Amino acid sequence: MNNLEDSDDPLEVQAIGDDAETPEELLALWEEEAPEPGGGIANLVACAFTLVFGIVGMVLSWNLSLGSLTDPAPGFFPFVVSLITAVLSAAQIVLGRRGGDGEKFNRYSVTVVWGVISLLVFVTALPLIGFEIPALLLAFVWMKWLGGESWRSAGLYSVLTVAAFYLIFVVALRTQLPHLF
Numbered sequence: 001m002n003n004l005e006d007s008d009d010p011l012e013v014q015a016i017g018d019d020a021e022t023p024e025e026l027l028a029l030w031e032e033e034a035p036e037p038g039g040g041i042a043n044l045v046a047c048a049f050t051l052v053f054g055i056v057g058m059v060l061s062w063n064l065s066l067g068s069l070t071d072p073a074p075g076f077f078p079f080v081v082s083l084i085t086a087v088l089s090a091a092q093i094v095l096g097r098r099g100g101d102g103e104k105f106n107r108y109s110v111t112v113v114w115g116v117i118s119l120l121v122f123v124t125a126l127p128l129i130g131f132e133i134p135a136l137l138l139a140f141v142w143m144k145w146l147g148g149e150s151w152r153s154a155g156l157y158s159v160l161t162v163a164a165f166y167l168i169f170v171v172a173l174r175t176q177l178p179h180l181f
Contacts, residue, residue, distance in 0.1 A: 038104045043096060051089035057082030074176075111146050118142065130180040131170070135162045 038046075061082055064075030118141050125134040139161045144154035169175045 035103045035106060042104065044093065047089045047093045047096070051086055051093065054082045054084075054086030054089055058086065115142065115146055118146075127178050131177045132162060132166065132180050135165065 058079055061075035061079035064078070065073040066076045066079055067073030118138055122134045122138040136158055139158035140154050143149040143157055144151065147154075149157065166179070170177055170179055
């Protein structure tokens, strides 16, 4: 049963692999549906981009002050994440030269660009109007337009996500996030 016309239930939705009986059949279905591999050049470009991103993140974090392990400053955790990104990117450049299973860029690849743009808007708005509104808008945009959720799901999950982050970081951990409430 591969499509809705074969089903007796009009509300039944078939996912890829629902009719596979063995793991091998499922793997074959997945490989059939997979996009073309990007190859070594695409892998190198992606790794170089994330390496530069990691290095820029380390420099910007260093400028915020790192502090120490027992008394971390605002730049400490962004520095650690940027360092991990740079190290893994460099390792992938050296060790992952065969191209692997990376996908070719296609029309859906632009989703990443919109994700980065929305994140930059979030970072710009955060010090101006606080954490709550930009975080709610970012979560909603990511869930609705980048994730394809329904309006109801995107709205509900956005509110729950921001509330959870608010309770964890502002209330429980007492971090110095700019916030309205």
